[in-house]
Amino acid sequence: MGELDCEGACLIDHDERRLLLFCHCGADQSYRLAALATLARTWPGWRVEWAYDGFQQIKAAAGHAADLAGTGPRDPQAGKSWCDVLVTVIHRGQTRAHLVDSAEAVIRSGARSLDDHRSAWPAITSCPGKVVAGVHLDLDEQSAGVWTTSTLRGALRSMGQGWPGWHWSDWQDRSAEQARRVAGALTVPEPDLAEGLRGLAAEFDKHQDVDSATEAASLLLAFTDLLLAGARASGHEAHVHKDNAFTHRPMDLTGEEKALVHTAIAGLMTSPR
Known part of the structure; x- marks a missing residue:
């Protein structure tokens, strides 16, 4: 099965007592949180872990060669009804927010194209109730962070020279990290267990x-x-x-x-x- 065709997968490792999985969970943070919490109880004594790199991480954990380079860079889409990834940008002390279609696409497109993207992306003043991922970009400090309830398909591991001088943080599914950095400017929705x-x-x-x-x-x-x-x-x-x-x-x-x-x-x- 190709990565683009795989909507979810799990690895059951009896030797390590590890359950490694990912799926789309209906693009619902609350549903995903509930599923992981329930799995922790129905698999007592096991490590229940989310595969943030998706299909490639499952393959690597099973002992197969994984291609973390993933797909080539593409421009993130914005302003569409299906855009559910929150991008917040701090520039000269001001915070702007946008909704795009893919956190992975933002990372893979690199810093050089960031100014062009920001000028084309519609700004938002409030965040919808449900988002599946977030990217925070601080242009003043050249630091960034990303969280997701889906997968990044190795984007952070293969960014290469796309972000020279930048420091990236992997927040896994901790949307509160983005919320803390834009406190007062925008409310980031939190999952409801x-x-x-x-x-x-x-x-x-x-x-x-x-x-x-x-x-x-x-x-x-x-x-x-x-x-x-x-x-x-x-x-x-x-x-x-x-x-x-x-x-x-x-x-x-x-x-x-x-x-x-x-x-x-x-x-x-x-x-x-």
Whole structure:
């Protein structure tokens, strides 16, 4: 699978007791926070970690060669309805804010193109309720920081000569770092664990409902497994055409597993820590 096609992945490392994952979580900080908090309870004794470099970080952790150079630089898009990355810029003591489509694109485009971008980006005076990432650029100090609830695909590791003289900080998912630096100029939304838990509980129950299509896929997969086993037992070789019906296997949870998740979510509702 190519990186651009991969919407999420996880690595389960039994030797290190480490769960490394990333996904898009519906571009919702609160939902993602709730998912990570719940995983910490359903995987007790394990390190639950977010793969901020995405697919390449998963590959590297699994022992495969990773290309952290990523894609080539492109211009960040701004002023569009889908822009959900907050960029704040301090210049000569003044703070301006913009919404763009990609934190990774801002980093990869480099410092030389920053002035051109800033003049073209529409400024905002208030931040929408939900943003997925943020980039803070202090031109006076030549320092910058970035946070994300998605992935950066190795952008910080491969910025090369794009930001000579600049110091970059990786804030992972800590949006409060950006909020602190623009305090008084703009309010940066913070995730709401309770809201995220309510959404997570509803989505979890929704995914357990088996509709006719999922049930049919389950029966087809089970029957195919029986045929393959029979062929191998008879010394024959069989092949299955790999289309979507065989690639995406429905997850059938036991009653105990479902109860474990519900208990974890309910426990976080009453005692977040």
